Amino acid sequence: MTLADGAYSIWAPGAGTYVLIASVAHRDPQVATLAVGSRPLDFNVRLAGSSRLAGTVRDQEGKPVPGAVLALTDARGEVVATSTTDADGAYAFSGVAPGAYTLAVSAGSHRPAAVPTEVTATGRTRCDVELRPGTRIRGTVRVRDGLPLTDARVTLLDAAGNVVGTTITGDDGAYAFADLTGGQYTVIATGYPPVADTVTVNGADEEGRDLWLAHEE
Template identity: 40%
Template sequence: MAALDAELAVLAGEQDPVWEGAERVLSESELVPTASAAQHGPVDHNGRRAYRVDALSPSAPSTGELSGSGIGGGAVDGHVRREDGHPLPGAVLTLIDQNGRQVARASSAADGGYAIDAPERGGHVLIVSAVGHQPTAVNVQVGQRTQRIDLTLVGSGELSGVVRIAGNGSPLSNATVTLTDMRGEVVGAAVTGVDGTYLCHGVVSGVYTVVAAAEHMRPSAITVTVPDSGVLRHDIELTAMAVLAGSAQADGGRAVPDVLVTVLDAAGEVTATARTDENGRYVVTDLVEGQYTVVARGYPPVTGQVTVTGGEAAHDVRLGYGLGDR
């Protein structure tokens, strides 16, 4: 009697098609959908009428939903790079759902590439972090198709130091410090304060060229290696450009004011010009070391050679006329 009641319940759709004893669950072949089946349909089971649910029916779970993968989830891929465009290997990528739970995790390869699978579709947050870099997070909408997201991480390190004048050690303000990578691209710059200090943010480990320049100073360039920590202190000394100074005198040793003095480099190009003051003195600044020709206007003009080395050189000119001849 109980078996008959169970069979009647199955036919009425009130309980699952399960039979006790010799009876069984509907066979796997009966449950597999066919290309033509898209709705509920009657089937015969040992001469009895029963119903099966086709997998294409909205009431049937998809294969992806059953397995937790496939069309039930999605994927995100792309590349992680440094701010200078270089690939960033070893970056850790964590995918969390809207409740803040971790659902997937991956790391970037040697070329910065990554691929991360999400078990479910919908909104997620992708967190990316790497040693020596500032972490970042982006919203990700996981769908049926793989979503490509390229990410750039900014360095969390810094290069700092003090720029001083060589010789006396005085801090040098308004000096420009420029940081270039091995490709020659500028990745950072700073201007020194009144205390000569500079600070370049966003630096990552690697080899750089540091160039410091200031008015009336010889520029300085040096290669530095920033450690994995991303933090390096490097002080810089700049040497003042050479100064050429002298006087213009007439016969008898008297000073001659307002004389035009022209300085030519080794190639004969005009490097600088100056005029003597009321005391017959002239000064030419910002010369690099080398051989120069000094021409003083006179009758005839006076020409002399001078070698500039170190910080200062002197060269007097004697004009071939008296003051009364001017």
């Protein structure tokens, strides 16, 4: 039997080859072949959990979300396993120790989600996740003659005035903010005297929100 700190000590009758078997409830047993000589042998054993966590990631319409990235974190916030969903939106974690976890899921064009789950001691725990769509606002910053403006700073504020994101336009003057929830936003472009535009998002992408900058006449 191991001690409270997991330490163990076994006396071998003599030099030779032995089979060490370590087992405990709710974890997969481990078997190791050891060659014992005239000196003490240090050998650490790691026992993985025998439980399994599985489920499906779907969107709000019930369609599977393939390629979603999943991270399983324990109560201390440490990542214990990662995975991605298959073509059917399914995922599975094997060898999970019983306990409380948080399953974080992210996928393109969707809002990330973090779902608490409790993995049982035996068998399989199921945790299905629904991802909400992430709305996008994008457009082009232009000067008065219609040419795109490079290196313009574009800031997105939510209805409370909090900064949601900031970006710099490229050679095409384009900007974009993705994975947004519904609500009212304010887009501010600077580089010349700043301009602002209010946008209300209702679940659909906002395209062509062009901003026009120019020096004051």
